[in-house]
Structure formats: C-alpha cells, structure tokens
Amino acid sequence: MAEDTAEIKVGDKSIELPLITGTENETAINIGALRAQSGLITLDPGYKNTGATRSAITFLDGEKGILRYRGYSIEELAEKSTFLEVAYLLIYGELPDAKTQQEFNTGITHHTLVHEDIKKILEGFPSNAHPMGVLSSLVTSLTAFYPESLDPNRSADAVDLSIIRILAKMPTFAAWAYK
Template sequence: MLTGPENEKAIDISRLRAMTGYVTLDKGFKNTGSTTSAITFLDGEKGILRYRGYPIEQLAEKAEFLEVAYLLIYGELPNKVEYANFKNHITHHTLIHEDMRVFLEAYPIKAHPMGILAASLSTISTFYPESQDPNRPKEAIDLTIYRLLAKVPTLAAWAYKNAVGQPVVYPKISLTTARILLI
C-alpha cells in the first residue's frame, strides 16, 4: 500500500507481471495512476485539479498563463522580478522564422489545426538543431522553453487561420498569450 500526497491510498502493482506473469486491465485507464507527480494532482470524481499544490480555480482566477507556466516548469510561482525576466525572454522569441510560412502554406486547407500544430512543432525544431542535444546546459534548456512558450501560440493561430482559409497574422508582441491565440 502507498499513500499519495493527498492521502489517497494505492496498491503498487509495478512488479505484478514479474512476480505472477499477469497484467491488469483498466479499460479507459480510469482507475490507474500512471506515476506519482510533484506537478499535478487530479481527482476527477471529486473535481480536484492542482498544479504544484495550487487549486486550478485559484490559478485561473489570480494568475496569468505565463505565471502558471513558470510554476509548472520551475516549481513555484515567480516573484515580480522573476516574472518580468521570464516574460521578457519569451517576448524576445515570439517571432517565427519566415521560412515557416512556406511549410504552413503547404498544408491542405482541410487539414486539422492540431495536425498542423504538431507538424509545425516538429518543423520548427529543425531551425534550432542545438535544442536536440540532451546534454545541453540548463541555460540552453531554458532557451528552448522560452522559444516554445513564445512560438506555440503563434503557430496555433496560424494553423487555425490556415484551416479557415485566411492569411496568417504576425503576433503583436504587446499581446498576451491568450490574445495571440485569438488573432
């Protein structure tokens, strides 16, 4: 028996197959915890979702998207200086290489925006080959984080614009992440 961070009880079956040759069946993965997590706690039956111990309702009401992103990445909410620095790094990387338009314009109009977004993320990684190095220092990992947080909203907006047959719109750096998604 194990006890989770919210005092929920669990049975550790990680060695069941090795010991018995049997596996478990949990249709829909409804009663199986995949792992312990310091990031997320979820109890769907009780309507509980917490990120790093904070109730999602509190974060939705009082925190901005990038503050929650910082919390998820670094483990705590940023102070004012940390938040300003984080936001500045992300703002600096908002624009997308013009060659990405060539890829975007090649997707069929009927392509689903999520498929386009997924493919765009794979494509954009080719513009930053150094980000593929698993042994890069923390500063380089942070740079990849900044780039992704900066570029995904624009790529999502572009994918949507492609799906509805409209021209892409470049982001205004002064806009929030949510507003960039809505352009």
Template sequence: METKNIGLRGIEVADTRISNIDGEKGKLIYRGFDILDLTENSSFEETAYLLLYDDLPTKTQLDEFNAKLVDARYIPKQMQKNMGNWRKDADPMDMLQAFVAALAGYYDEEFANKEASYEKAINLIAKVPTIVASWHRIRNGLDPVEPDSSLSHAANFLYMMFGEKPDSEVEKIFDVCLILHADHTFNASTFTARQVASTRAHMYSASSAAIGALSGELHGGANTEVMKMLLEIEEIGKVEEWIKEKMKNNERIMGMGHAVYKTYDPRAQVLKELSRKLATKTKDPWFDITEKVETVTISEMKSQKNRDIYPNVDLYSASLYYMLKIPMDLNTPIFAISRVVGWAAHIIEEKFAEAAPKPALYRPKATYVGKYCGPEGCEYKTLDLRK
C-alpha cells in the same frame, strides 16, 4: 487468467510534483495551488511559470519570464512559407505536430542540461500560438500577423488570429481557458511526452508526439467533436432524441465522462459559467444546447447503465470558443497552446527529477497471445510447403 489493468487505470507509474487530481472531490491543483484560485487571481504567464519552476514568481521573475516569452514569439519566415505548401484543408493538429517537430531544424536542440531545457520550453510555449495563428491565416489566403509585444499571451494569440486586439473581457475569458488546460497529471498526451522524453529524445520531439496523442477524439480532440455534435443537433428541441439514439447504439457522447473524475470536472464548471455568461451576451443557442446535452446524457446513462457520468473539460469549451468566433477545428490546437506548458514541465521532470525514485526508460511488459504455436513459436515452412 490474470486480469490486466486495461489502459493503466489507477496504476502509479512515477512521482510528480507538478499537479494532482482528487477525482472524488473534483479538485485539481497545480504545484500546490487550486486551479480555482489560479483562474481567479493569476494569469496564464504566471501559471506557466509556476508549472515550470515549482513556485509562484516574484514580480522581477515574472517580468523576466514574460520578456523571454515575448521575444520568442516569432517563428521563422521560412516555416510560414512552408505552411503555404500544405493543403488548405489539412487538419490543424497534423500541421501543428509537424511544425513543432520542425522547430528542431531551426533551433539548437541542446537538451542535455536543465537550464537548456527551460530555454527550449520557453521557445516552445511562445511559438505554438504563432504556429497555430499563422496556419489559420495562411490557409485562408491571408498574411500572418506579427506578434505584438505589448499584448499578453492570450490577447496576442487572438490578435495574431484575427488581426484585431481583443477587448479586456474576451482576453480574460481566453486567459482563464489557457490556465484551465495547462496541466492534468498523467493524461494521455502528457504520458506520451514523458515516455518519449524517457528515451532521452529532445523537447520538440516529445512535444510533437504529445500533440499526436492530444489530437484523438477520446482526449483533446473531443472539444472539436463536441462542436460538430452541437451543430448537427442544431436546436435544443432535438437534443433528447439525438442523445438517446447515440447512446442506444453504444456511441460515446463527446465531452462527457472522464477516466479520473468521478464527479464534476472542476474545469468544466468554470467553463460552463463562462459559456453561460457569453451566451447571454451573444444570444447564441450553443450554451443552452450543451447544457441540455449534459442533462440528457446524465439521465440516459443512469437509466441505461445505472452509472454516473459528468461533463469533462471539453464539453463547454466548444461553445465558448465558437462564440469567440474561433473555427472549431482550432479547438484542439488551442488546447495544445496551453497544454504545452504541462508537457514541458513534465518532460523536464522526467529528465531531471532529483528525488528518488528517478524516472527510467518506460518499458512495460506485454502478454504474448499470438495465434500460432504458443510462446515457443512455429517451425518455419518454405512457401511451397504452405497451404
């Protein structure tokens, strides 16, 4: 029997100019630029421009792009009213998925040309943080905080969440987190977005589908699960027993392992150092516990399965966000606040790629292994003849 490539691992399904991963070297580039250079020198807004427009912006281009993002931060008041009708304990990813799809009901869906698609992309990138922060306030019985046009994308989100402007150190940390999560080639949610876009569905629809894909714990949802794990473990002395028990039962340790990296995820390296730095300041135990989770998982994997395993992007973002006082169920929506840039860039590429081979409607093949009668099908029997 032919062996199938489960989960499409290693199969190249399209060309992309947007990002590239070297899984052996642990290197990630966005449009030709190493993410480590971008986290050192760029801002989320500049990185978003790069991902969308295939080049770093000039000062004028960046100013114009920023102005458009700032203008588009508002969401309809009616949408915030509707949020008030949701259960307060609803999962924020479900809420985000629904309200991103609902944007199509408020804004023109014109998506037929590239220019209109960029406008939709900006609208989406600007509004996703406002949706997440509004929901967070509303579920806690608080009024949403209006966006502040003087603040950066990163600072404005934290301001809309907490009603206070973050200091410059926190703003920088959060900005770096947003840069790191913005794109990652054909990961599950981006592939979902591209697949939906390949049917000529519009940007809000494709992004809403991508949010669904991101929410699962094997993908973006892992960062929430990591924090749950840390809280359950509670203290560093309990890590070894906890991890060994899980791995003995063949359970997965969230935040560890990756489908592409065969070495340290470069984003995890940056987040680890940020988390370490913040923990020194806050004296929280979460960084130390996470580091121990990493070392115990690595050694258990080696001794149980003789395999290497490394942290992925979700391992250290969990403790970092927790120390920034972000509720853990918002870890994955925050991932979406950043990844929406990648989705939008990929949706536009999927629809408007100029170079051959042009993308086509995704439609893979399946092997029918139906239990009855083989590929020819069965003879239909009426109810009275069935046993």
C-alpha cells in the same frame, strides 16, 4: 507481509506488491510487477481507479472534483494568475516573484518572432489538415531552426531558452494551424 506492501492471493500463490504514497498522501498499490509475477493483468473500466504515473505537477481526483497543479487549486490559479505565471509554475515548480515574472515575460516577448521559412512549411500542408497535426509539426520544425536545442549536453540555460522559444511562438503557431 511488510507494512509497505499489499498482498494479493491467487489460488495458492501469494504476491506482494509495493505500496507508494503520492504527493497528496494518497496510498497506491504499484502493480507494475503483477503480470511478471503472476501472469495476471488488471481491469479498471473507465480508469476510475488507475493512476497513470507519479507526478509532482498534477493531482487529480475526479470523484471529488479536485485538480491541483503543484499544490495550487485550478480555481485559485484561474482567478489569480496569468497564463505565463501558471506556465512558470508548471515548468519550474513555484510561482514566480514579480522580478522573475517580468524577466520571464520579457524573454517570451523577445522570442515571439517566427522565422519566415516556417511559413513555407505551413504552406505544404493540405488545406483540410487537422490543426493538431499542423501544430505539432510546426513545433517540431523548431529543431531545424535551432539545432543546438538537440544537444544532449546543453546547459540548463539552453533548455530554458528552448522552453521560452516554444512558449513565445505557440500563439502564432496555433493561429496558423487553426486558420
């Protein structure tokens, strides 16, 4: 058995599964092929020992009370960073310098205006509609107002613009959905 695999024996059958190393140097067994190779599945009550995905954004260890985004503890970000600084960190992988943050904030401020026709969409919902259904629908409706955002060949700048538009309009959408 190679060093970078784990071996599971079921009866007289031996199955090798790859080991992977996470962003915090934790080791995991990739069981993605377990069922195909053995017909077996795993049971992890409460998902206390299951990583759902590989992530360069979030590290979570609930038993130790650790939550980090891009290597920064949630406590540090909550104490020292604004919402938009953390948003920038999550999207682009690093905290922005002062100039970059100012440009990002200006872009957000510039795109806060919500097209009046979106209010007509909002009025189409029942008064007792769940706010999350309303909110997700309002976000999705942006593609009707900015169809170029759906272009699979759009540039990185166009993707950034879509991100900025969503962040800019989200406070208004959330308030509308809640009300």
